[in-house]
Amino acid sequence: xxxxxxxxxxxxxxxxxxxxxxxxxxxxxxxxxxxxxxxxxxxxxxxxxxxxxxxxxxxxxxxxxxxxxxxxxxxxxxxxxxxxxxxxxxxxxxxxxxxxxxxxxxxxxxxxxxxxxxxxxxxxxxxxxxxxxxxxxxxxxxxxxxxxxxxxxxxxxxxxxxxxxxxxxxxxxxxxxxxxxxxxxxxxxxxxxxxxxxxxxxxxxxxxxxxxxxxxxxxxxxxxxxxxxxxxxxxxxxxxxxxxxxxxxxxxxxxxxxxxxxxxxxxxxxxxxxxxxxxxxxxxxxxxxxxxxxxxxxxxxxxxxxxxxxxxxxxxxxxxxxxxxxxxxxxxxxxxxxxxxxxxxxxxxxxxxxxxxxxxxxxxxxxxxxxxxxxxxxxxxxxxxxxxxxxxxxxxxxxxxxxxxxxxxxxxxxxxxxxxxxxxxxxxxxxxxxxxxxxxxxxxxxxxxxxxxxxxx
Amino acid sequence: xxxxxxxxxxxxxxxxxxxxxxxxxxxxxxxxxxxxxxxxxxxxxxxxxxxxxxxxxxxxxxxxxxxxxxxxxxxxxxxxxxxxxxxxxxxxxxxxxxxxxxxxxxxxxxxxxxxxxxxxxxxxxxxxxxxxxxxxxxxxxxxxxxxxxxxxxxxxxxxxxxxxxxxxxxxxxxxxxxxxxxxxxxxxxxxxxxxxxxxxxxxxxxxxxxxxxxxxxxxxxxxxxxxxxxxxxxxxxxxxxxxxxxxxxxxxxxxxxxxxxxxxxxxxxxxxxxxxxxxxxxxxxxxxxxxxxxxxxxxxxxxxxxxxxxxxxxxxxxxxxxxxxxxxxxxxxxxxxxxxxxxxxxxxxxxxxxxxxxxxxxxxxxxxxxxxxxxxxxxxxxxxxxxxxxxxxxxxxxxxxxxxxxxxxxxxxxxxxxxxx
Numbered sequence: 001x002x003x004x005x006x007x008x009x010x011x012x013x014x015x016x017x018x019x020x021x022x023x024x025x026x027x028x029x030x031x032x033x034x035x036x037x038x039x040x041x042x043x044x045x046x047x048x049x050x051x052x053x054x055x056x057x058x059x060x061x062x063x064x065x066x067x068x069x070x071x072x073x074x075x076x077x078x079x080x081x082x083x084x085x086x087x088x089x090x091x092x093x094x095x096x097x098x099x100x101x102x103x104x105x106x107x108x109x110x111x112x113x114x115x116x117x118x119x120x121x122x123x124x125x126x127x128x129x130x131x132x133x134x135x136x137x138x139x140x141x142x143x144x145x146x147x148x149x150x151x152x153x154x155x156x157x158x159x160x161x162x163x164x165x166x167x168x169x170x171x172x173x174x175x176x177x178x179x180x181x182x183x184x185x186x187x188x189x190x191x192x193x194x195x196x197x198x199x200x201x202x203x204x205x206x207x208x209x210x211x212x213x214x215x216x217x218x219x220x221x222x223x224x225x226x227x228x229x230x231x232x233x234x235x236x237x238x239x240x241x242x243x244x245x246x247x248x249x250x251x252x253x254x255x256x257x258x259x260x261x262x263x264x265x266x267x268x269x270x271x272x273x274x275x276x277x278x279x280x281x282x283x284x285x286x287x288x289x290x291x292x293x294x295x296x297x298x299x300x301x302x303x304x305x306x307x308x309x310x311x312x313x314x315x316x317x318x319x320x321x322x323x324x325x326x327x328x329x330x331x332x333x334x335x336x337x338x339x340x341x342x343x344x345x346x347x348x349x350x351x352x353x354x355x356x357x358x359x360x361x362x363x364x365x366x367x368x369x370x371x372x373x374x375x376x377x378x379x380x381x382x383x384x385x386x387x388x389x390x391x392x393x394x395x396x397x398x399x400x401x402x403x404x405x406x407x408x409x410x411x412x413x414x415x416x417x418x419x420x421x422x423x424x425x426x427x428x429x430x431x432x433x434x435x436x437x438x439x440x441x442x443x444x445x446x447x448x449x450x451x452x453x454x455x456x457x
Numbered sequence: 458x459x460x461x462x463x464x465x466x467x468x469x470x471x472x473x474x475x476x477x478x479x480x481x482x483x484x485x486x487x488x489x490x491x492x493x494x495x496x497x498x499x500x501x502x503x504x505x506x507x508x509x510x511x512x513x514x515x516x517x518x519x520x521x522x523x524x525x526x527x528x529x530x531x532x533x534x535x536x537x538x539x540x541x542x543x544x545x546x547x548x549x550x551x552x553x554x555x556x557x558x559x560x561x562x563x564x565x566x567x568x569x570x571x572x573x574x575x576x577x578x579x580x581x582x583x584x585x586x587x588x589x590x591x592x593x594x595x596x597x598x599x600x601x602x603x604x605x606x607x608x609x610x611x612x613x614x615x616x617x618x619x620x621x622x623x624x625x626x627x628x629x630x631x632x633x634x635x636x637x638x639x640x641x642x643x644x645x646x647x648x649x650x651x652x653x654x655x656x657x658x659x660x661x662x663x664x665x666x667x668x669x670x671x672x673x674x675x676x677x678x679x680x681x682x683x684x685x686x687x688x689x690x691x692x693x694x695x696x697x698x699x700x701x702x703x704x705x706x707x708x709x710x711x712x713x714x715x716x717x718x719x720x721x722x723x724x725x726x727x728x729x730x731x732x733x734x735x736x737x738x739x740x741x742x743x744x745x746x747x748x749x750x751x752x753x754x755x756x757x758x759x760x761x762x763x764x765x766x767x768x769x770x771x772x773x774x775x776x777x778x779x780x781x782x783x784x785x786x787x788x789x790x791x792x793x794x795x796x797x798x799x800x801x802x803x804x805x806x807x808x809x810x811x812x813x814x815x816x817x818x819x820x821x822x823x824x825x826x827x828x829x830x831x832x833x834x835x836x837x838x839x840x841x842x843x844x845x846x847x848x849x850x851x852x853x854x855x856x857x858x859x860x861x862x863x864x865x866x867x868x869x870x871x872x873x874x875x876x877x878x
Contacts (some may be wrong), residue, residue, distance in 0.1 A: 027849055035523070039743050057749065064719040066754030 014261040017288035018180040020262065022086070030115045034063040037107045040099055045109060050436045051078035055094055059112055071120035072127045074113055079152040079439075080145045080191050081175045082117035086183045089308050093432070106380020116441070121190045130198040131158035134453045138445060139164065139221035141208045141387075145431045146418025147227030148195050149259075149438025149448040155198035159447050163200060163220075166207040174429065176254045179281045181288065185257060212307050214390045218413065223445045226409070227438065228389060230381035236273065240331030241377075243341040248269070248377035249282040250272070256285045266290035268373035269343055274296050274330055274377055275302060275305035279378035280315045287318045293368070294320045297375045299340075299347045300328035300358040321324035323348075326358065328369065331375055341371045384420070399423040406444035407437055415441040458646075459759035460766040461752065463497070466626040466652035466710045467730045468585040470557035471790055472497035473723060473767055474751050476709060477714050477735035478587060478630075480532060481745070485545030489552060494745035495752055498557030500654075501546060503534035504578065505563040505587045509659035510536050516674040518689065521720035524657040526627035527689035528706075528738045528812060529663035529673070533595045534563055534689030539577070547581040558582075559628065562588040562619070563601050566611055566846035571618035586624045587712075588650075590617060591632035591642070591657025593684045603657065609644035616648025624723070626651035633690075638697045642707045642801050649675075653701065654712035654735065656694045658684020691716030695729055702730025702775045727767070782867040789857040790838035792831045798851040801827055805842035805852060813841045832859075 010016045034078045037059040045055040054073055061070035074081040090096070090110040093311065098106035120127065138154050140147045143165040169175050174188035196202060206212060209264040217224045233248045235241060249272070255262065274281050276296035286294045296315070297303055301324045305312070315322075325347040334340035346366035349358035383398025394401045394410035400421050402408060407415045417437035422429040473619040474497035476482050476491050482648060483502045491499055510533055520526035550558050550822075550830050564570040589596075590606030597604040605611040605697050612629065616713040619627050629645035631638055633656035634828060664673040672680025694715020701707045713731030717723055718739035726734050729761070739747055759767060794805070806829055809817040816835035821827055833844075843852040 028847075039747075041744055041746075057746070059741075060747070061750050061754065064750050064754050065721060066750055066757055068757045069750060074751075162713040 005009070009290065010157055011266055011290045014188075014263065014289060017182075017290075018256060018261070018285075020184050021181045022111075024110050024118060025115045030062055030112060030407055032041035033108050033112055034059045036098065037063070037112075044099060045094040045107075048093045049077075050430065050432045050437075051081075051439070052094070053081065053094075054075040055114075056115060057107070057108055059080060059107065062112055062116055062139065067116055067119040067124060068123075068127075070116035071125065073117055075127050075194070076121070078432065078435050079149040079195065080174060080188075080435050081113060082121065082164075082191055083145070083183055083189050084435065085113035085117055085180075086187065087178055087357070088432050088455065089430065091310065092275075092308070105256050109433035110289055117187075121187065124199055128152070128156060128198060129192065132156045134158035134162065134223045134450075136160070136449050136453060137162070137219045137220065138223045140225040140227055142172060142229055142418070143170035143192065143202055143204075144227060144229050144418055144434065145174060145436035146224065146229075146438040147172065147193060149435040150225050150227065150417060150442045151200045151438075152195045152198060152416075153252060153442035154445065155195070155200050157442065161200045162202075163202045164204050164206045164208050164212065165202055165204045170202045171419075172227075176257060177278075178249060178431075179253060179285055180257050181284075183328075196213075207389045209387045211339060214387075222413075222449055224391075224414045225417040225436075225438075225441055225445075226387075226393070226420055227418045228384050228387060228391075230384055231384050233278075233377045234375055234380060234382045236334075236379065237447040238328055238330050240333055240339065242338040243331055243333055244337055245372075246331060246372045247282075247374065247376045249278045249376050250381065253278070253281050253285055256289070262289060264289075265374060267291045267292050267304050269295075269371055270374045270376065271370060271372040272376045272378055275307055275322070276380070277311050278308045278381075279376075280311040280320075281319045282309045282376040282378050283315055284318050286374070287320065293372075294318075295323055295372075296320055296346065297323045297326045297328060297342070297370075298324070299325065300357065301325060303351075304357050323362065327362065328375075332369065339372060339375050341369050342375060343367060343369050345359065381419075389421070397423075405440075405443040406447075407443060410449075412448075415445060417441045459764060460768075461497075461756060461759075463714060463733045463767060466628065468498070468557050468559065468626050468628075469526075469555075470733070470830045471555060471732040473727065473751055473755075474498075474748050475500060475557060475559070475733060475735045476711070476740060477737040478503050478559075478589065479741075480530075480764060481737060481740050483535065483818050485539070485549045488545075488549050489560070490713070491740075491745045491748075492556045495748040496556070496745065498559065498733075500561050500582075500587050501542065502557040503561040503563045503592070504536070504539055504542055504574065504617050505537050507538055508533040508595070511676045513645065513674040513703075514677050516683070518663055522687075523740065524798040525533050525687055525742045527661075527663075527685055528687035528741070529595050529661045529674075529683040529685050530658070531676075531683040533560075534592065539574075543577065546578075546583060550582045550584075557584045559585040561587045561589050561630070562594060562853045563592065565599075565601060566605050566615055568618040568621075571615060572622040574618050575622040579624055583625060584620060585628060585651075585870055586623055587628040587630050587654060588619055589657070590666070591631050591634075592632070593634050593658055593660050595681055601775060603632040605658045606630075606641060606657070607635050609640050612641050613648040614643040616645050617652050620649040628652040628654050630657055630714075632639040632657045633693060633697055633715075633761050635789070636728060639700055639707060640702045640706045642704070646707055646709055647706030649710060652710040652712060652732075653707070655697050655701065656715045657688045659690055659693065670768055678762055688718055691722060695725060697744035698726055698731050699729040699775065699778045705724050705845070713791075720751045720758065724758060724770060725757060727770040729778065730772045730775045732768075732771050775782050780867075782870075783865050785865055786861040786869065787859065787861045787864050789834045789860070791836040791855045791857055792834075792838070792840075792842050793853050793855045794831055795853065796828045796830075798848055799829060800851070801829070801847050802847060803829065804845045805829060806848065808841050808845045813837075813839055817842060844849075 058073040095106040110208040115274040171188040332341040347360035350361040353359040418434040476498040514532040518527040592602030596602035629650040710732040714735040731850035
């Protein structure tokens with residue numbers, strides 16, 4: 001597998017730096033690896049997949065040369081299965097559960113999944129058909145993994161589905177939020193097109209609550225699904241936050257997926273605040289934008305950081321520096337309204353807080369200044385509170401309350417899936433979990449509505 | 458979605474995938490599980506006078522670390538009372554009326570015995586009968602199975618006896634442990650068989666334990682030959698199916714058996730003349746669920762080929778199979794090495810140099826880079842280099858422009874004879 005480490009960063013053609021890192025399996029690799037799969041019965045990898053993909057089956061189909069069947073098996077269980085092949089934390093899911101961990105090494109399930117779905121993309125396959133129209137309509141707010149997944153299943157069940165997407169392109173996190181060198185735009189785009197081919201209408205550049213009143217949705221649709229994900233990075237609440245050169249990590253990563261790449265970071269020093277997966281994304285993107293030095297500042301230690309282990313390893317390979325137990329106090333102006341550094345303070349871990357993690361406490365007198373030409377904030381994401389309030393849904397600090405089996409909210413006509421319900425102990429924010437939410441909400445809606453369908457039929 | 462239904466000599470099934478008569482079809486419980494998994498039919502484990510089995514029955518041959526390249530067994534026919542099997546067949550057929558249940562039968566070569574068992578089995582509603590003239594071990598020592606299947610006159614007579622009593626189609630299952638399988642296939646035709654199935658297992662000894670010096674498997678330190686099956690036997694089976702399919706005297710359907718593990722194998726057997734296939738080893742290795750990909754893969758293949766029915770495959774390659782004397786001696790291919798793809802393992806060179814026709818040169822270019830090149834004029838087009846090449850696309854066998862008109866050995870001899878006149 002070939003990796004672009006910092007040493008191979010091109011400063012003359014930044015786009016090269018954002019090409020997909022993992023080259024994918026060759027045909028010979030795929031044949032070898034698929035034949036190595038034991039085809040376990042009641043396989044633990046299936047149990048470990050949030051969408052329950054029949055992994056031994058799709059791998060067997062690669063071995064037999066039935067690539068269409070393989071891609072169909074994957075995408076049937078997971079409408080964003082091509083993206084998940086690339087972004088799932090497989091060592092924590094399917095590959096972590098592979099029985100071969102106990103004898104040799106686990107099957108490269110993610111890479112095989114990619115091999116099969118890449119085949120489908122390359123060969124322009126249409127894998128599913130819309131169900132016969134049942135006369136019912138569902139409106140979905142948000143076209144990310146959860147919204148797309150719900151739309152795909154509802155369309156197959158015969159619903160007329162309309163998705164409202166605030167951005168210019170559909171796909172949500174997969175389209176805008178995951179770094180291109182892990183997930184190229186064309187993969188997310190293909191998944192969107194697969195859903196559109198089922199007759200699902202996606203209205204882009206439409207913000208519900210602003211361009212179209214929430215009441216319109218209640219009026220037009222038999223059910224509404226809220227799949228709006230999360231919003232911007234919250235404010236640090238520090239001085240100097242409005243200086244030039246201070247970025248929101250979500251917007252920063254999104255900027256690298258829009259075509260033109262900024263040359264402003266070439267040779268610069270970048271500080272990223274936070275140590276989650278988004279922070280790593282912002283840091284590795286900075287490296288690929290030509291930054292000379294990239295530091296991640298985190299107020300706790302490596303042990304508490306929320307980034308996946310493989311993301312951490314990846315960042316280290318990119319020569320990103322980690323400054324543990326370091327918190328920003330203020331951002332420093334260069335005198336012309338642009339950031340030139342961060343004043344930080346060293347921290348130490350105190351007593352565990354509400355979430356069980358030890359709380360960081362500033363060490364008195366340990367303040368110091370770090371030079372930085374750019375500061376990227378990656379300390380989490382805010383929630384679309386206005387919209388949740390406009391829908392008048394019960395929530396706890398922006399996490400919508402749902403029935404965990406049906407994904408129904410406090411309004412029986414409204415379902416919520418994906419990042420809008422993650423947090424507060426409700427699941428882990430992974431693309432694959434969002435996809436499963438979408439499926440389950442679709443089936444719950446069908447359960448709810450099919451009675452009335454048969455009554456009117 | 459192509460139509461996968463087949464009709465083999467009047468036996469209908471929802472798809473061409475049947476379980477062969479073997480351990481997987483030993484009981485109603487198993488056959489019903491198989492039908493639930495998607496198998497189109499099942500040939501029930503051979504019925505006859507219940508026998509006593511040994512323990513330690515199976516052995517398999519691993520090839521370079523991959524399990525079950527070949528499989529060997531010394532298990533005999535059913536060891537359960539006929540009444541029990543018949544009741545379970547009846548129950549299974551009732552639950553799965555659209556699936557094919559074929560009873561495999563083996564009795565002593567006597568007219569009365571055949572009449573009796575055929576009547577009893579048909580009374581419980583089977584869709585067809587398969588006469589087991591192939592089992593190579595144990596039963597053969599008692600004059601049944603392969604012992605009777607190796608004698609064309611006994612094949613013909615027993616087929617006739619079964620046919621005298623049978624109301625349902627009779628398939629004769631042939632042994633490969635014979636010099637020319639078309640001889641016994643013709644005998645089956647002469648006896649009135651509605652179809653033939655092949656191959657049964659091949660006489661085999663799976664191995665010898667080089668530490669204990671026991672046979673594999675052994676029963677209390679002693680071994681006896683078993684029947685070999687699994688992926689390793691596929692080419693042998695495919696040839697036998699093809700030889701029968703192209704023989705004008707064998708004008709009845711063929712049920713193909715022997716190493717079929719995937720939909721691709723099934724396609725090959727059907728192209729070579731099988732109207733349907735039977736599977737055993739692959740199911741024993743992986744469970745009944747393998748049929749899901751067999752059905753799905755076959756369906757996708759047919760869709761890709763634009764074929765509406767699986768029956769459109771049957772026999773399509775038969776006319777391309779002939780005798781050596783009918784092959785064009787003037788057809789020429791030669792190996793071509795793509796140096797951009799080649800990984801320089803030199804396996805093609807040494808294979809050609811040591812064991813073929815010494816026409817692949819190891820060369821060095823102006824930059825000091827090693828490369829391999831075929832001397833086309835010396836290449837006989839044997840394929841060996843492309844067979845040993847580990848890298849896809851590195852060696853292609855390229856058709857060369859014709860230098861002379863097509864001419865087969867037979868035509869050549871005919872022409873020579875004319876000249877000699």
